[in-house]
Amino acid sequence: MIHLTGHHCMKQKLKQIIEQALHSAYENGALSSESFPEIVIEIPKTVSHGDYASNVAMVSASIQKMAPRKIAEAIASHITDADNVIERVEIAGPGFINFYIRSNTWAGFLKEVHTQGGRYGAINIGQGRKIQIEFVSSNPTGPLHVGHGRGAAVGDSVANILAFCGYDVQKEYYINDSGRQIQTLGRSVFLRCRELMGESVFFPEDCYQGDYIRDIARQVIDQQGASLMDQSDEKAIMVCARFAAALILDDMKRDLESFGVTFDCWFSEQSLYDAGNVVDVIETYRNRNDIIYEKDGALWFNTSAYGDEKDRVVVRQNGQTTYFASDIAYHYHKFERGFEQVIDVWGADHHGYIPRVAAAIEAGGYNKDRFHVILVQLVSLLRGGVPVAMSTRAGEFVTLKDVLQEVGKDAARFIFLTRSSDNTLDFDLEVAAQKTNDNPVYYVQYVHARICSIVRKYTGTMATNIADDIDTSSLLNTPDDISLIKLLMKYPEIIRLSAELMEPHRITFFLMELASAFHGYYNRQRVLTDDDCLTRARLYLMTAVRQVIANGLSLLGVTAPESM
RNA sequence: GCGCCUGUAGCUCAGUUGGAUAGAGCAACGGACUUCUAAUCCGUAGGUCGCAGGUUCGAAUCCUGCCAGGCGCGCCA
Incomplete structure (x- = not known):
């Protein structure tokens, strides 16, 4: 039984009063039918329409075959108010029944x-049901920026709300610590290391350009010294990659903590590979009615059978798995952990990804209604109304950390939540810092x-x-x-x-x-x-x-x- | 071309899943500090809810079709 508070309580009382009035009106012959629709009580916008109002007379017109106002009158004249909370009842407009509550009731x-x-x-x-919400999940290849901040604010707040409403909530961060990006990160740091040791190197455009890469390289050298170069480039790059990812992840944790956001679980993508989950899932689906099948030397997931617009590759011609492959394993794994509902908070630019993940979940035997994505639209950063250049490629951007230092946690979080997630958000640093x-x-x-x-x-x-x-x-x-x-x-x-x-x-x-x-x-x-x-x-x-x-x-x- | 999001006051946005005369903040204008914190309040002004149909007692809200802007449509992540 859900405890009723606030207006719920009063509305419930009025519902019962109306129900009773309907019955006695029918018994006295004032109404032609005993059946009536569900009674809805609402709060009128203007006080001149009372404290509460019901549209029951209008909705009943076709059943009773009577004019709404006549029905309203029949109901109103049969009301009994045992607790004496109603001051008066009025019939207004097309047939609203307006209730005025005694002023000393409130x-x-x-x-x-x-x-x-x-x-x-x-x-x-929630009634104790297990629910998981995954958010931020930024790749550990660079610092968090404002967009992540919005996702963090929304995800954390939704988690708070759900926990408050009786759900058993788990907050999770998915770490994309596998694949090419992390490789690129390692290469970027490695090249900067060599540069710092006096070599002149060519730094490709597809590497991470930001200054933070140099900082990390410096720390790698401090810790590893020249021994870094004693091993093969491949091994050195691995060392750099692991070192850099761990460092960036630490920074993220710190930034998120100062933003008031903590996670119950930091889930590693690599761990899915290490435990064989990705291979297992692919094998399982290959053996089951061609959910995964081979074509053109690649392995495809039959997502179009589940409503996606076309099938998606899970293992490429070159034998490498796609991001989608680990995501199938990951989302399957989430449900295996016993969550009744799984929520992902994504940037709206990833919306096209929803059908294929939903397809993977459905194929895994879990109803896709148990999976829900909160899409959060993009944030544009302004300063005094002027857009702040945000070039990820050039490594020039205002980080979440910068924002927090400039405007503070409370202002940042509040502003991120002053718009529905469906709307893009202009975050003006100047306005956010103002105490006006x-x-x-x-x-x-x-x-x-x-x-x-x-x-x-x-x-x-x-x-x-x-x-x-x-x-x-x-x-x-x-x-x-x-x-x-x-x-x-x-x-x-x-x-x-x-x-x-x-x-x-x-x-x-x-x-x-x-x-x-x-x-x-x-x-x-x-x-x-x-x-x-x-x-x-x-x-x-x-x-x-x-x-x-x-x-x-x-x-x-x-x-x-x-x-x- | 297809999909998703958005379109409401000069600007930025709400709108309780269909209710009565569409709201708030900012900006503009006019007022209120000897007072429990003026980081505040009160008042004025401001609208074809993108457009056109449809559904019904009733539409910003639901359906269809257009128009405009944003995002996405990889064997990238």
């Missing part, structure tokens, strides 16, 4: 926020700091117990109080949606809305007054707001400062 919901505290808003939709209204992270954090400040100023007892012995319902019933309380009640639905749709930006937008409502309240109402009962009631409301701000920010991976 404050009662604050108790939910306070008793649930850090768990307020959590809905157990342009930069909403401070707007939201400021709410937390302000409330902390008020609480500090009040020389009272523990804030959460502040209203235990007073009647908040008679003290918190102004329009300002109620609209703030209603917003807090909306939070669980925001969490549910952001979990189900895996869209953390919904939380970001909600927090900005709540912050705006708070700041308005703060400017109109005084919290600390001469009337101690009123003061404590308002503190009760304020600390509830603070709790929700803190809960939301923590899901985004942003801190909630006590002072600013």
Whole structure:
């Protein structure tokens, strides 16, 4: 049984009231049919349409063979309100039934926020199911850049949200430490080593051009000395490759940690080869109805049989496996580890890859519905509205580390989550560093700091117990109080949606809305007054707001400062 | 040519899976600090929701077809 919080609770109550009214209206002959559609209660956009509204009369029109407004009247006149929460019911527009709730009902919901505290808003939709989310997974051939930062922010936040909603979440980073790229990395470092030792070498264009390669080469020489050159080039390149990959990986871990992102598992692609998983998978599929077959001297996967637009090569003519080959083994391996659902966070430029991975999963006997890809659109980096040149090939780019140093973790994470992943994002370093209204992270954090400040100023007892012995319902019933309380009640639905749709930006937008409502309240109402009962009631409301701000920010991976 | 994403106020974007009069921030204009933090607030102005059809009580939202921009269509990763 899922515990209902916030508006869910009230909606459920109204549903039952309407159901009852429908039945008694039918029994009294006011309605022609006993069957009715599922009752939907929604919150109208404008207060003049009540606190809650139902469209049940309009949706029932064809069943009842009556005009919507007539049905609405029949329902309204048969309503019994045992708990006495409804002030009045109105029929409006094409047949909406609008409910107006007694103003002293609302404050009662604050108790939910306070008793649930850090768990307020959590809905157990995961029910302990194992779910894996893989993100960032950048090749260890160069530093992380802003695009990776966005993927990291989205992946980590989705992981937080799912864990909050009852999933058993594992966060994983897939290390592409096998294949040609790593070979190229080794070669690049090796050539720079020789250069540093006085040789004049030709440095090919397909090698990694960035300065970080020289830094790594220097460290290789420091550690290995001239002995590096005593072995064959092939071996030396291997040494350089392993050394460089480990170093870059260490840097990535450090950068991600300072970005507030940690992983439960760093999964090596090479380990799939070492354990024979890739060979095994290929062999298995070759023996099964030509899922993998030979053509033109290469091995192909029959992905088109599973909805891909054409078949894909897994082993090339030259005998080398493709990236896809290890990905088949990898995703099969994920499901074998017992995850009920597997999520990959990818850059949107890889979207064409989805059908073939889904095909591989389906061929492996797992329903592809258990696999979900979150595509994250590209980030363009700006400084004061002017695009910052980002040339990967030339090795000139602003790294994630640079961004963090310049704007800080909180601002960076928040900004990455101010847009739906479907939209491209302009990340302006100048704006992100500003502590102004342009930069909403401070707007939201400021709410937390302000409330902390008020609480500090009040020389009272523990804030959460502040209203235990007073009647908040008679003290918190102004329009300002109620609209703030209603917003807090909306939070669980925001969490549910952001979990189900895996869209953390919904939380970001909600927090900005709540912050705006708070700041308005703060400017109109005084919290600390001469009337101690009123003061404590308002503190009760304020600390509830603070709790929700803190809960939301923590899901985004942003801190909630006590002072600013 | 095919596939995916996007198109909403001058700019950047939300829009609770179909609800009533489409919202917010920035920019513009006009106001509010002897006050619990002005990193704040209040007000004004700003729209053929890319275009055209369709579905129904009702469409920014769903369907079809166009238009524009971005990304992708390797025996690369």
